[in-house]
Amino acid sequence: MTIKDGDFVLINYVISVKSGDREVVGDTNKEDVAKSAGIYDANRKYEPYLVVLGRSQVIKAIDEQLREMDVGQKREFVASPDKAYGPYRDDLVIRLPIKQLNRYGIPPVVGRRVEVGGRVGVIRSVTERFAYIDFNHPLAGKDLKVELEVVGKLETLEDKVKYLVTRYMPISRDLVTVSQSDAGKIELQLPQEILGLSDLESRLQLLMGDLSSLLEVKEVKLVVNVMLSQAQETKQTEGQAHQGSQQPEAQQEQA
The missing domain is CATH 3.10.50.40 (Chitinase A; domain 3)
Known part of the structure; x- marks a missing residue:
């Protein structure tokens, strides 16, 4: 098939x-x-x-x-x-002043890949005042x-979601958990490693767009599993124990 x-x-x-x-x-x-x-x-x-x-x-x-x-x-x-x-286009070779590249913090070095205005190109040649940047795809023409x-x-929704997650996030698919409760609704559990990613909000927006358009997911419950340190866990346990010891007194006062 x-x-x-x-x-x-x-x-x-x-x-x-x-x-x-x-x-x-x-x-x-x-x-x-x-x-x-x-x-x-x-x-x-x-x-x-x-x-x-x-x-x-x-x-x-x-x-x-x-x-x-x-x-x-x-x-x-x-x-x-x-x-x-596509064909190679001469109009995609742009001349930029060296001063402008310097303002962007880009060294004018021939062969260097650069990003200018959201587009990625390669510096093809440099003169005293200008750099010529080629924004054609390297394989154009x-x-x-x-x-x-x-x-x-x-085949499965779980595998599809996991691959879409790792399209935008450099994490192991083994750390991603997917479950579906109702049609169009999923729960997505991700590891705490995602909290250190740059542009996390943008990555999540792109992922949600794919889940909606490619898999017709209408609602996502997002859970980030965070492992607490031993000190935090001990402090939390002590706090819960302390709260528990106060409950009988509160109940006694109410009585």
């Missing part, structure tokens, strides 16, 4: 581009391939990538191929720019060789 719109599928992929007589890996979710290609990112989590068919931001060529595949299948194909990252494998499909 082929994959259809709305299915939660897990894929492995390698995207390469031709450079002369050889192929250069531009992107992959496979750790061993990333290391051998010299593009390994220690801050990235290398594992099967979640795609919600028809709803995820994957290139058109991958979306089309997935509709003809099933779990366990592999394919290799070429994606032209119109079904990948290129024919791509894609190696694609469907490694799994998520």
Whole structure:
């Protein structure tokens, strides 16, 4: 049975581009391939990538191929720019004054990835007064060789919610608990590690948006499990014991 719109599928992929007589890996979710290609990112989590068919931001060529595949299948194909990252656009190479970059705290170094105005680009060249920043996707305008494998499909609500949580939060799925009481209502328990995440409110908003649009969840009871230190637990226990010893006196006065 082929994959259809709305299915939660897990894929492995390698995207390469031709450079002369050889192929250069531009992107992959496979750790061993990333290391051998010299593009390994220690801050990235290398594992099967979640795609919600028809709803995820994957290139058109991958979306089309997935509709003809099933779990366990592999394919290799070429994606032209119109079904990948689009044509290369000269108007997306922007000239910015060096003084402006300095105000942003960005060193004008050729090859450096920078974020300006919410967009990520690469500094292509630098003159005495200006830096030229390329905001095209690094693979724009290129024919791509894609190696694609469907490694799994998520069937249960619990698994789907857990994968959506870890899309936005770098935590172990084993620490996430999901339970459903009524249709459209879930209880989501998360570990205390999330309290230390930057932009937690934004992460939660994105997660809630996905739960609503992709799984039609209407209500979420969010619980953060916090482990108290031994000193706090001892203090809490003593406080409860002290309160308990006062209850008989209060009852006696009322009598």
